[in-house]
Amino acid sequence: MGQTFAEATTPYGCRWPEIPRNLQGMSLSALSQEFDIPQERRVVTAIPGPKSDALMQRRADAVARGVGTTLPVFIERAAGGILVDVDGNHLIDLGSGIAVTSVGNSNPEVVSRVQDQVALFTHTCFMVTPYEGYVEVCEALNRLTPGDHAKRSALFNSGAEAVENAVKIARAYTKRQAVVVVEHAYHGRTNLTMAMTAKDMPYKHGFGPFASDIYRVPTSYPFRDGLDGAQAAVVAITKIEKEVGSDQVAALVIEPIQGEGGFVVPAPGFLKALSDFCTDNGIVFIADEIQTGFARTGAWFACDYEGVIPDVITTAKGIAGGLPLAAVTGRAEIMDAAHVGGLGGTYGGNPVACAAAIGSIAAMEAHDLPSRAQAIEALMKARLVTMQGKVPAIAEVRGRGAMIAVELVIPGTDQPNDALAGAVAKACHAQGVVVLTAGTYGNVLRFLPPLVISEELLNEALDIIEEAFIALR
Numbered sequence: 001m002g003q004t005f006a007e008a009t010t011p012y013g014c015r016w017p018e019i020p021r022n023l024q025g026m027s028l029s030a031l032s033q034e035f036d037i038p039q040e041r042r043v044v045t046a047i048p049g050p051k052s053d054a055l056m057q058r059r060a061d062a063v064a065r066g067v068g069t070t071l072p073v074f075i076e077r078a079a080g081g082i083l084v085d086v087d088g089n090h091l092i093d094l095g096s097g098i099a100v101t102s103v104g105n106s107n108p109e110v111v112s113r114v115q116d117q118v119a120l121f122t123h124t125c126f127m128v129t130p131y132e133g134y135v136e137v138c139e140a141l142n143r144l145t146p147g148d149h150a151k152r153s154a155l156f157n158s159g160a161e162a163v164e165n166a167v168k169i170a171r172a173y174t175k176r177q178a179v180v181v182v183e184h185a186y187h188g189r190t191n192l193t194m195a196m197t198a199k200d201m202p203y204k205h206g207f208g209p210f211a212s213d214i215y216r217v218p219t220s221y222p223f224r225d226g227l228d229g230a231q232a233a234v235v236a237i238t239k240i241e242k243e244v245g246s247d248q249v250a251a252l253v254i255e256p257i258q259g260e261g262g263f264v265v266p267a268p269g270f271l272k273a274l275s276d277f278c279t280d281n282g283i284v285f286i287a288d289e290i291q292t293g294f295a296r297t298g299a300w301f302a303c304d305y306e307g308v309i310p311d312v313i314t315t316a317k318g319i320a321g322g323l324p325l326a327a328v329t330g331r332a333e334i335m336d337a338a339h340v341g342g343l344g345g346t347y348g349g350n351p352v353a354c355a356a357a358i359g360s361i362a363a364m365e366a367h368d369l370p371s372r373a374q375a376i377e378a379l380m381k382a383r384l385v386t387m388q389g390k391v392p393a394i395a396e397v398r399g400r401g402a403m404i405a406v407e408l409v410i411p412g413t414d415q416p417n418d419a420l421a422g423a424v425a426k427a428c429h430a431q432g433v434v435v436l437t438a439g440t441y442g443n444v445l446r447f448l449p450p451l452v453i454s455e456e457l458l459n460e461a462l463d464i465i466e467e468a469f470i471a472l473r
C-alpha cells in the first residue's frame, strides 16, 4: 500500500535562501547509490540479538544508569537510513539519532570533508588561533537563517550550550534578567536549560535547585487547548505582562514546533503575535530551532512558515551530519552586545565539526532536502491518516516535513495513552524499525527519518507501524 514521493504534494510555498557560493557545485550522484550499505531492512536474529545482549550486560557494569537506552541494540555501522547492529540486523532509522543525521548517516559529503580535516589538524581552539572553517559555517548560518538583516554567529558544542549562550547574549543586550519559556518546552539538560525545560521526569527530577528568573507561560497546543493563535497569544502575553512585567524580560525562548514536547505545532498566528509583542517591548525573541532547523520541517527553518524573523536563533542537531556542533545566530547589534572574551569554550566550533557542517549543508543544497522533507510529510501524513481511520486511539496526526507525530489517547476520550505509544514503539523495534516516543504525557509517537530515506524504505517502515497499531489497538 505504498505511496510515491511523486504523488505527494504539500500546500506550502516556502522561501529557499541561497546557499553560499562557495558551497555550490558539489557533484552528487543518485542518492541511494551513495551509501555503501544496501538501503533495506533485514532481521536475522531476535532484536536485540545475542551480541547486543552481551554488550548490554557490559554496559550495565560500566556505564552510569542515568544514561538511558531507547533500543538495547548496539550499532556497528550505519549509512543513509539504515543502522546495522552487531548481530547483523539492518534497522530502518526513523529517529536519525534524534533529528541529527538529516543528510543520512555517514553522508559521503560529510565523511570526505571530515577525513580531510582530521588529517590536516584536529584542534587549535578558535579563541587561540582561528581557522577558516569556523568563519565559513558562520557565514552559511548568517545567510540561511530567516531575515536579511546584518547577523553574527558563534559556535558551541551542544544544543543546551547554544541556548545558555543565547540567554547570556540577550541579558547582556537588554540589561534585563527575566527569561520567559512555555509549557511543554524542551531546551536541554544543563542547569539553566533544565530550568527552561518543562518536564519533571526524567529531565529535572531531583536535580534542583534550578537557575532563577525563568517564567513559564501557556503555549498554543491546538489539540488540547482548542484556542486559535490569537487567543492563545493573548493568554501568554497577559501572563507575561501581569506576572513578570514586560520591561523585566530579557528574552522569550520558544521552539517553533516543539520537539520533546510532542511535535506540537502552534496555531497559525501564535508565534507572530509573540514575536511582535517582543519587538514592541524590547524583548529578544529567541527561536530554539535545534530540532526543527536545517531542512527538517520542509523549510530551512520552521520560522519560515510563520512569517517570523527571530532576533536570535539557536541551532544544533541537523547542522553537522552527526558531529557535535551548535550555534547561536542573531542580529549583529544583539550578538555583539557580549563583551570580547565573554563567549566561547575550548571546543566550540571544532574544525572537524565545522568541516562536517560544511559537508552537511552542501548535501542539503545539492539534493534540495527541504523539498524532500515536504515529500516525506505528504507521504507519511497520507498513510498515517489512513491508519487513523482504522485505529481510534490515534487522535491527531501532526507535524511538518520529516518531523511527524501521532498523539494517542484512550479511544473516545482525550486521556493520554502512553501505554499504547510504548507498546507500538516496542513492537516496531522488535521488527527492526527505530521509532521514538515524546510528549509531556509520553503518548506521542514521533518520526524523524533522515531526509535522504527512499520511499520504499519509508513505506516499509510505515507497513510495520501499521501492523503494530492493528495488533495492539
Ligand SMILES: *Cc1c(COP(=O)(O)O)cnc(C)c1O
Residues within 6 Å of the ligand: 157, 158, 159, 160, 161, 163, 186, 187, 188, 189, 255, 259, 260, 288, 289, 290, 291, 316, 317
Ligand atoms: C535537543 C534539543 C536541545 C538540547 O540539545 P543538546 O545538544 O542535547 O544539548 C535544546 N533544544 C531543543 C529544541 C532540542 O530539541
